[in-house]
Amino acid sequence: MDEVIQRTALHSTHEELGGKMVPFAGWEMPVQYSSIMQEHTAVREKCGIFDISHMGEVFITGPAAGERLNALLTNDVSKLSIGKGQYTLMLNEQGGVIDDLILYRSGEDSYFAVINAACIDRDVPHMQQHLAGDGVDFRNESDDWSAMAVQGPHAADIFSQVLPDMELPPRNGILEKDGLIICRTGYTGEDGFEFFSPHDVAAEWFKKFIAAGAEPCGLGCRDSLRLEVGFPLNGSDLSEDITPLESGLGFFVSLDSADFLGKEILVKQKADGLKRKLVGIQYTGKGAPPRAHYAVESAQGEVIGELTSGVFSPSLKSGIGMAYLPIDHTKIGTDVCIEVRGKRFPAKVVKKPFYKKG
Secondary structure, three states: OOOOOEEOOOHHHHHHOOOEEEEEOOEEEEEEOOOHHHHHHHHHHOOEEEEOOOOEEEEEEOOOHHHHHHOOEOOOHHHOOOOEEEEEEEEOOOOOEEEEEEEEEEEOOEEEEEEOHHHHHHHHHHHHHHHOEOOEEEEEOOOOOEEEEEEOOOHHHHHHHHOOOOOOOOOOEEEEEOOEEEEOOOOOOOOEEEEEEOHHHHHHHHHHHHHOOOEEOOHHHHHHHHHHOOOOOEOOOEOOOOOOOOOOOHHHOOOOOOOOOOHHHHHHHHHHOOOEEEEEEEEOOOOOOOOOOOEEEEOOOOEEEEEEEEEEEOOOOEEEEEEEEEHHHOOOOOEEEEEEOOEEEEEEEEOOOOOOOO
8 A cells, every 4th residue: 555645734835935845754845945055054054944844742731741751751851840841762661762852841740742753653652551541631733733943043033033022932942822832942953943833824934934034944954964963863873673872862861760661771781881882974085975774894894884874964075974883893083984886985983963063
């Protein structure tokens, strides 16, 4: 049976703006409008806007909500103050990553989570199973919201132009007002915000942000932007077979807080020592653009892994990627090679993020 491809409420707007549409995570989304290089540069230097309506939105409320969430997610929910959000992970019983997400605390007993598009069908029943019960109300409203991400150094100025009577929340903050949800977060390494609205007004808001100076951007530059700053992509860099410790996300795992699903595995893994780790890899010279699944070889020519993500970095003018390598090949400065269609391109293990502002 052919996969049913969904369209966001902004689909016709993308076509009007000349967006090149491609299938992604069950949705038809714009990969680019002008060029990936131009859109990438717009976000780094000015401001870009992305349709992220394919992402999922769930609400968890009730007097037991915080306690139940703390037993499910890796970050310490009890430390999350009202009006703030935190990056966290949801694991299976083996400690593998089901999804990485942002959890916001919008009230004393009210939480809002944004989950990955490809994970909605898996996340929702898993969350319902572990959160449902007395004292918790769980609502999946993924079909009810449109969303857009406005990202770049000019994002705050654009917000003030479009919404002069509303104050942009502080970094990692959340604001709910007039039927809108605004979160000061993003996936690009730049300042910006994510804007959630009902479907029927989404196109109007999207065009207002463009009129104020945001350039429409597609999935192509979203990938290069997030990889430059070392943000993982679920399904590529993260999976249910890999733990967050192996992914280098231990900062978002609170092993000293309440027990959460998969914690025992992580405690043992930390005690025993990692056998593999996700590292950044960068070409030391020119080479064909690296892509996911290209082989990574040691300096001696032995295949030691494969890229989970790879791209030509517009900011660094160099090929970059990430790969899980055996622990004895993960030291910064280790020489490796990327094999591309029979050719070997020299590279090194480097510290993430690849790109830093300034």
